Each structure stands twice: as structure tokens, then as C-alpha cells.
């Protein structure tokens with residue numbers, strides 16, 4: 001997606017405002033990854049700081065650990081959101097709009113409701129967790145694009161810097177979510193269910209990304225990419241090896 005958009009005439013200043021604006025909304029709401037409907041980076045921070053305020057000498061260490069994890073996670077996402085806000089201002093986005101108004105994409109609504117529906121079971125929730133950041137495809141794609149075409153100008157330099165910063169945080173998030181799947185029973189049946197759900201989420205995620213970038217891909221491209229398991233395996237081998245590095 002990154003290579004299709006950035007390296008082509010499809011990219012325009014208006015479309016830059018559109019994709020960056022939508023990214024602000026996604027960092028704010030999590031697109032169904034942070035929790036049920038209505039959960040945002042602000043509501044996670046609010047509930048974690050209330051729980052932090054209630055800590056006493058007898059609060060179990062694992063409970064404090066979860067509070068710290070939630071705070072750290074939400075601070076990361078809030079930082080991404082504000083970094084994208086800086087970029088949005090740089091490309092000339094209208095800062096009087098509401099964050100909510102930047103997220104009105106049909107495929108984003110569908111992705112969030114799919115994730116909300118799946119997170120009602122342990123297996124579905126594991127798949128939702130593992131889908132955070134869409135396998136980091138956009139960030140790795142941006143890194144690859146800027147390696148081949150080094151950024152020129154303030155906007156592209158900021159996009160390159162930001163995508164590296166997001167990648168540094170998101171690899172940690174994904175690693176933590178991956179480690180948490182150890183609580184699932186380790187049977188082939190369970191993993192094949194996780195994988196089916198992950199494919200469904202990722203396909204919808206790709207549609208969302210496509211709409212975010214003003215549709216550089218046709219629907220048949222998306223269907224082709226989603227059903228190409230060899231392509232998925234190559235991506236995992238090339239970029240997601242860090243998940244298994246510590247095992």
C-alpha cells in the first residue's frame with residue numbers, strides 16, 4: 001500500500017491530508033483493538049490512572065503490572081496520535097475539525113465491528129490482539145519506500161521519522177500480544193481458528209487501508225493479496241522474525 005501510494009501519481013496533497021487525518025482517528029480509537037465500542041486512548045488512560053490512584057500497600061504486584069502496562073500502552077498511542085497531529089498541521093489539514101469526523105470510512109466501521117464481534121471469545125480476542133497495527137505492514141512499507149527513495153522535503157522527512165518511531169513502539173506492542181497468546185491451548189485446531197480469524201481481519205484491514213489512501217488498489221488486487229498465503233509467509237519471514245527471536 002505504501003509503495004503503491006507514495007511512489008505514484010495517485011498521491012496528492014488532499015489525499016495526504018485524508019490519510020493522515022484518518023491515522024489520527026485510528027490512534028485515538030484503536031479501530032476495535034483497544035476494547036469494546038467507545039473505548040479510546042483517553043478512556044484507557046482515565047481508567048488506568050484511576051486504578052493507579054487506588055493502589056495501596058496490599059495491591060498485588062501483578063495487578064500493578066497491568067496498570068503500568070495499560071498506562072505505557074496508552075501513552076505510546078497518545079504520542080502517535082499527537083505526532084500525526086503535527087504532521088496533519090504540516091500538510092495543511094483543518095485543525096478545527098473533530099477527531100471523530102476524520103474517521104468516517106465505511107471500511108473502518110466494518111473493521112471495528114468485525115473486531116468487536118470477534119473479541120467476545122478467547123480465540124477471537126487473540127486474533128484481534130495479533131491484528132494490532134495490521135502486522136505493521138504500512139510502517140515496514142514506508143521504511144522500504146524511503147530506503148529506495150530517500151525523503152525529500154519537510155513532509156516526507158517527518159513521515160519517515162514518524163513511521164520509524166511508530167514501528168519502534170508497535171513492535172513492542174505486538175511482541176507483548178504475541179507472548180500473551182501462550183495462555184491459549186496450544187492445539188492445531190485452536191491455531192487454525194486464530195489464523196482464520198486473523199485472515200478475515202487482515203483482509204478487512206487491507207480494505208480499510210485502501211480507503212485510507214483513496215483506493216490505489218482495485219478490489220480484485222485486495223482479494224488476490226488476501227488469498228496469497230505464500231506472499232503472507234514471505235512477509236512474515238522478512239519482517240516478523242522478531243516475534244520468534246526470543247524463543
Ligand SMILES: [Fe+2]
Nearest residue numbers: 027076077080
Ligand atoms: Fe499506534
Ligand SMILES: [Fe+2]
Nearest residue numbers: 132133170173
Ligand atoms: Fe498500537
